[in-house]
Amino acid sequence: QVQLQESGPGLVKPSQTLSLTCSVSGGSINSGGYYWTWIRQHPGKGLEWIGYIYYSGGTYYNPSLKSRVSISLDTSKNQFSLKLSSVTAADTAVYYCVRDTQECSGGSCWGWFDPWGQGTLVTVSS
Amino acid sequence: DIQMTQSPSSLSASVGDRVTITCRASQSISRYLNWYQQNPGKAPKLLIYAASSLQSGVPSRFSGSGSGTDFTLTISSLQPEDFATYYCQQSYSTPRTFGQGTKVENK
Numbered sequence: 079q080v081q082l083q084e085s086g087p088g089l090v091k092p093s094q095t096l097s098l099t100c101s102v103s104g105g106s107i108n109s110g111g112y113y114w115t116w117i118r119q120h121p122g123k124g125l126e127w128i129g130y131i132y133y134s135g136g137t138y139y140n141p142s143l144k145s146r147v148s149i150s151l152d153t154s155k156n157q158f159s160l161k162l163s164s165v166t167a168a169d170t171a172v173y174y175c176v177r178d179t180q181e182c183s184g185g186s187c188w189g190w191f192d193p194w195g196q197g198t199l200v201t202v203s204s
Numbered sequence: 205d206i207q208m209t210q211s212p213s214s215l216s217a218s219v220g221d222r223v224t225i226t227c228r229a230s231q232s233i234s235r236y237l238n239w240y241q242q243n244p245g246k247a248p249k250l251l252i253y254a255a256s257s258l259q260s261g262v263p264s265r266f267s268g269s270g271s272g273t274d275f276t277l278t279i280s281s282l283q284p285e286d287f288a289t290y291y292c293q294q295s296y297s298t299p300r301t302f303g304q305g306t307k308v309e310n311k
Contacts, residue, residue, distance in 0.1 A: 125248065125291060127300040140299040141205075174247055178300075188254045189295040190238045194247035 080105040082175045082195035090169075090202050096162040100175030100195060101155070108133050108153045113178035115191065116149060116160045118171040126171075130178055131158055165202045172197040206230050206294050210303035216311040223279040225306045227292035232272045236296035239268055239277045242289045242305075251290075252277065282308070 086098035100114070107114060113130035120126070129139035131149040139147045148161040162169060175195040181188050207230035217223050227237065235255035240248035250259045252268035255275060265280040279286055287310050292303040 124304045125293075125302040127302070129299075138298050142299075178295075186234075188236065189300075190250055190253035190259075191240070191248070191293070192250040192253075192259065194249075197247050 080177060080193055082177065082193060084173060084175050084195045084198040086198060086200070088199060088201060090165055090200060091204050092166055092202055093164055096160070096165050096169060096200055096202070098160045098173055098175075098198065098200070099157050100159070101157050102177075103156070107151065107156050107158060111180050113138075113180065113189070114149075114151070114158045115176045115178045117174045117176050117191070117194075119174070119197070120168075120171045128160065128162075128173075167202050170200065170202045172199050205299055206233060206297060206301050208292055208294055208301050208303040210290075210292055210306050212306060213304065214307040214309060216309050217282050218311045219282055219284055221282045223282050223286075223308060225277045225290055225292075225308075227270075227275040227277070227303050229273045229275075229294055229296075233294045233296035235271045236294055237268070237270065237275045238293045238295060239266075240291045240293065241286075242291065248291060279308075 081103045083101045090096045115130040116128040118126050131137045137149050146163045151158050174197045176191045178189050209228045211226050237255045239252040241251050242248040251262050251266050256268045267278045269276050289305045289307045291305050
């Protein structure tokens with residue numbers, strides 16, 4: 079079964095760039111039918127969708143973060159990555175990498191988030 | 205963006221109770237609605253997709269219904285492991301959005 083695992087610094091200074099990598103095992107990232115996604119959760123709060131990348135390299139970002147976000151693929155390592163620039167304390171959160179499964183039939187495409195990585199806490203502080 | 209509103213924000217229930225959580229979308233999303241369960245310190249877990257389809261391995265006491273703007277997650281007989289926070293999420297359009305969560309607590 080597919081498993082996802084986040085990695086990266088747990089502490090980032092304000093104004094710097096947050097960089098996280100998601101390693102995918104048990105399946106190839108270079109196949110259609112999935113959007114490789116980042117989601118974050120502020121401490122004690124709800125879930126915020128950051129954006130996704132498709133195996134072809136196409137991306138879509140949350141407009142609220144679009145000017146600061148970049149998601150990329152490394153198919154040779156079966157990984158995808160998140161970069162968030164100019165971070166502030168408001169970017170302190172648990173960051174999850176997630177597979178958004180897309181199943182299409184009869185002209186409709188259904189999507190859901192499964193599986194999820196375990197999440198990694200990133201704190202923005204000097 | 206499509207706004208998702210859950211009610212209630214929290215509820216107290218006992219083992220064996222029937223529990224219902226409601227999710228309302230700010231516009232019609234057909235049946236593009238998923239439900240997740242999150243335990244403290246853990247990642248969310250998919251329960252229901254496409255409004256009413258049970259994810260493999262999820263107990264049958266969980267069920268989902270609804271279409272358009274109004275959806276329901278029902279736990280037919282609450283078990284000890286069901287005390288958690290539940291989120292709805294729309295997959296109708298991007299950006300994907302979640303409800304604010306419903307915390308199910310032990311009465």
